[in-house]
Amino acid sequence: MAFDQSKWVWMNGKLIPWDSANVHVSAHALHYGSGVFEGIRCYETEKGPAVFRLDLHLARFETSAAAHAMEIPYSIEELTAGICDLITANEFRACYIRPICFYGSGSLNVDPSKCPIEVAMLAWPWASYLSAEGKEAGIRVTVSPWIKFQSKMMPSTAKASGQYINSILAVHDAVLRGFDEAILLDNQGNLAEGSAENIFLVHDGRIRTNDLRHSILLGVTRDSIINIARDLGYSVEIAALNLEDLLSADEAFLVGTAAEVTPVREVDNIKIGAGGRGPITTKIQQTFFAATAGNESKYTDWLHYVR
Numbered sequence: 001m002a003f004d005q006s007k008w009v010w011m012n013g014k015l016i017p018w019d020s021a022n023v024h025v026s027a028h029a030l031h032y033g034s035g036v037f038e039g040i041r042c043y044e045t046e047k048g049p050a051v052f053r054l055d056l057h058l059a060r061f062e063t064s065a066a067a068h069a070m071e072i073p074y075s076i077e078e079l080t081a082g083i084c085d086l087i088t089a090n091e092f093r094a095c096y097i098r099p100i101c102f103y104g105s106g107s108l109n110v111d112p113s114k115c116p117i118e119v120a121m122l123a124w125p126w127a128s129y130l131s132a133e134g135k136e137a138g139i140r141v142t143v144s145p146w147i148k149f150q151s152k153m154m155p156s157t158a159k160a161s162g163q164y165i166n167s168i169l170a171v172h173d174a175v176l177r178g179f180d181e182a183i184l185l186d187n188q189g190n191l192a193e194g195s196a197e198n199i200f201l202v203h204d205g206r207i208r209t210n211d212l213r214h215s216i217l218l219g220v221t222r223d224s225i226i227n228i229a230r231d232l233g234y235s236v237e238i239a240a241l242n243l244e245d246l247l248s249a250d251e252a253f254l255v256g257t258a259a260e261v262t263p264v265r266e267v268d269n270i271k272i273g274a275g276g277r278g279p280i281t282t283k284i285q286q287t288f289f290a291a292t293a294g295n296e297s298k299y300t301d302w303l304h305y306v307r
């Protein structure tokens, strides 16, 4: 259990021991999912631990909160300092970071306005989300019977806790049926995204991904991959994608902070391209990991060094 290595949690402005970082069972967020959160990675580099695209993640944390009329009671500077203190106190060289802002205990009216706003940040080592082998050999996904919630039901570009029930249904069903991950379609039958990743396809050397018109979370990794792909000289088309596009792709890959860049080798037992990690996915994955390790000068601005 990776949590075993975490000794400290940042909670409401202070570092406290992991075992003391508790919330009462009457907390509003426990009952209704009334919180917003982030998932961020810190990578090991020659200059010590460095947090990948921290500014974009914290900006999204604020806009997610604003979309739910919450105000995070800490500035970006305070959160940045808190994350660096948390990594240093835990003595992590690389880790995953999970800030969360949520309604605590006060009332269980659905209206949360009588509940205090609490903020916590956790960190733990989380090497691979969709398996280390999957990053090389590719993963097997299924198209979920659950569709992605439509962004007019709740803002899909905000990263709110309660909306993950939709992802949980999809990924749990996929795993029970023997797949590694679920792809959700949107309410029009176009591709939306994975349960916790955005999707990219490769057709005849061209890279394609969709956008917020398909009820996706606009991923920080998605943005990084679009930049990397264009810098490598590939054309990146942002357009609606359907199931046929996925099944006829030469390559497909999922991207996200937890999943990083993970090739898809099969969809519902149908091989995608040659059924492994394709050459363009490999090139993009290599450049992405060079960037996260601080070995790609073009992207050093993407790293926030902890010390």
Ligand SMILES: Cc1ncc(COP(=O)(O)O)c(C=O)c1O
Residues within 6 Å of the ligand: 039, 167, 193, 194, 195, 196, 197, 198, 216, 217, 218, 219, 220, 221, 222, 255, 256, 257, 258
């Ligand atoms: C539903 C969903 N889509 C996409 C992503 C990828 O976003 P990011 O690259 O910012 O981690 C995530 C990440 O957790 C997600 O939960």
